[in-house]
Amino acid sequence: MTKPTLTRWQSREIPTPALMRERVTDPQKYYANMPNFSARGVKIGGAFPVGVPPNQPLYAGQRRDVIWNRTTLSTRGFTTTDGIRFRIPEDGVYHVTFNAAVWGNTVRAVGENLNAYITADGANGLGASGDIGHTTFQHQHAGSYTTIRVSITEYFTKGTSIRSQVYLDSGATGRWGIASSQFDADFNAFMLSPSAGGWRQAAVKPPNLTPWKDNAAVSVSDMNRQTFDTFAHLENRPRFTARGTSFNVSAGQEKVALPWSSMYANDSGFTLRRLADGYADRTAITVPYSGMYLVNFFCSAQHTSGVDTASYGFQFKIHGNSGSARILAQNTTTRINQDCSVALEDLIYLGAGEPLNVRFYGWGTGTRWVSGKSDGRINTLGAVYMGG
Known part of the structure; x- marks a missing residue:
C-alpha cells in the first residue's frame, strides 16, 4: 500500500464516505502495517565433514x-533478486538489525576477530550509503559459536538496497561459517516513519488526543487534531x-x-x-517527551595494557523520575x-526532561582502556520516540 497523502479538514466540508476513507481509513491501514522484511536462516553451501x-x-x-x-523470507514492500540485497520501497526512517552466530x-x-x-x-x-553499522567481536573458543550483532536506525531513500556482511580475521585457520538455522541468523528491517522530507525534516510533536463526547459539536480543529495531527x-x-x-x-x-562529539535531532x-x-561536557541527552523510546547503541573499546583477557561493559543510566533504571551490555x-x-x-521508558547517558566500565588488573578506532559510525547512540 502506497503512503497516503495527508490533507486537512476544512470549514463547511462534508465528511463524505470518500473523504473518510482518504483521511481516516487509508492512513489507519497504512500506519498499522508499514513496509518491513524478515530474513531468517542463511543459504548453506558445500558438504560438511x-x-x-x-x-x-x-x-x-x-x-x-x-x-x-529465500524460502524463509517474509516481506512487505521490500524486494530482493539475489537473497543478499533488500530494496527500500519508500523514503523513510527504518530500524535495521542483523545477527549471525559464527562457528x-x-x-x-x-582469539579471532x-x-x-x-x-x-x-x-x-x-540517502545513506556505505557502512551504516559496524561491530567487531572476538571469537575465543574453538568448536563453539560467537553471535555477532549490529543494529541501526537510519533514513533511507526509495531504491536504496541494504545488505549484511561478515569479515573473518585474516589470520584465522581451519573451517568457519555462519550457522544456517533461522534461529542463529536473521536480518530484519521495519519502517518507523515514512518521512518524505529527508533526515532533517522537523518532527511533528505528539498529538493531544481527547475522548469524543456525546452531544458535543465536532469542530474542524477537533477533526484535525484526532486525524491529521495524529498521522x-x-x-x-x-x-x-x-x-x-x-x-x-x-x-x-x-x-x-x-x-x-556530534548529535543530530529533528526535535529541538x-x-x-x-x-x-x-562530568565532561556532552555526556547526556535530554529527551523532550514522556514515553517509550527505541534506543540503539554500538560502541568499540580496546585495552592497551594488562592481561590478554579482560572484560568491559557499557551501562545506560537514566536519571530523574524513572529512578535508577539501567541497561547493561558486557563483553570480553x-x-x-x-x-x-x-x-x-x-x-x-523515559520521562520528559530526563537525561540519557552511557558509561563505560573496564575491569582487569593493570588494564588501561581506550575507545576503539572508528570511521565515525562504529560509535553511535540513537533513540526514536515510539509513543506515550
Missing part, C-alpha cells in the same frame, strides 16, 4: 555478503542520533561517562549537555590493541 555444522562458509581475510534462505573449529590463543556490517547502497547518490506525527517521529566518542580509562578507574527538545557537575576481549564491540537495542 563430521563435526562441522551446516553453514554458509567464511574465509580468512574476506568480507562476505550474507546470502539468506569456527580452530582459534588462536588470542569477527566483524559484522550493515551496508547501504544508496539510490541515485541520495502527521507518525509520519515523522521525534528522534536523535549521536556519533563519535572517545575515552581513556586508567587502571583502577571504575567508569567514565561517554561524551558525544533533544539537547546534548553535561550530565552533572564533575582477548587481544590487546584490538577493537571489540557491544551492540544493543531496547525499548525503555
Whole structure:
C-alpha cells in the first residue's frame, strides 16, 4: 500500500464516505502495517565433514555478503533478486538489525576477530550509503559459536538496497561459517516513519488526543487534531542520533561517562549537555517527551595494557523520575590493541526532561582502556520516540 497523502479538514466540508476513507481509513491501514522484511536462516553451501555444522562458509581475510534462505523470507514492500540485497520501497526512517552466530573449529590463543556490517547502497547518490553499522567481536573458543550483532536506525531513500556482511580475521585457520538455522541468523528491517522530507525534516510533536463526547459539536480543529495531527506525527517521529566518542580509562578507574562529539535531532527538545557537575561536557541527552523510546547503541573499546583477557561493559543510566533504571551490555576481549564491540537495542521508558547517558566500565588488573578506532559510525547512540 502506497503512503497516503495527508490533507486537512476544512470549514463547511462534508465528511463524505470518500473523504473518510482518504483521511481516516487509508492512513489507519497504512500506519498499522508499514513496509518491513524478515530474513531468517542463511543459504548453506558445500558438504560438511563430521563435526562441522551446516553453514554458509567464511574465509580468512574476506568480507562476505550474507546470502539468506529465500524460502524463509517474509516481506512487505521490500524486494530482493539475489537473497543478499533488500530494496527500500519508500523514503523513510527504518530500524535495521542483523545477527549471525559464527562457528569456527580452530582459534588462536588470542582469539579471532569477527566483524559484522550493515551496508547501504544508496539510490541515485541520495540517502545513506556505505557502512551504516559496524561491530567487531572476538571469537575465543574453538568448536563453539560467537553471535555477532549490529543494529541501526537510519533514513533511507526509495531504491536504496541494504545488505549484511561478515569479515573473518585474516589470520584465522581451519573451517568457519555462519550457522544456517533461522534461529542463529536473521536480518530484519521495519519502517518507523515514512518521512518524505529527508533526515532533517522537523518532527511533528505528539498529538493531544481527547475522548469524543456525546452531544458535543465536532469542530474542524477537533477533526484535525484526532486525524491529521495524529498521522502527521507518525509520519515523522521525534528522534536523535549521536556519533563519535572517545575515552581513556586508567587502571583502577571504575567508569567514565561517554561524551558525544556530534548529535543530530529533528526535535529541538533533544539537547546534548553535561550530565552533572564533575562530568565532561556532552555526556547526556535530554529527551523532550514522556514515553517509550527505541534506543540503539554500538560502541568499540580496546585495552592497551594488562592481561590478554579482560572484560568491559557499557551501562545506560537514566536519571530523574524513572529512578535508577539501567541497561547493561558486557563483553570480553582477548587481544590487546584490538577493537571489540557491544551492540544493543531496547525499548525503555523515559520521562520528559530526563537525561540519557552511557558509561563505560573496564575491569582487569593493570588494564588501561581506550575507545576503539572508528570511521565515525562504529560509535553511535540513537533513540526514536515510539509513543506515550
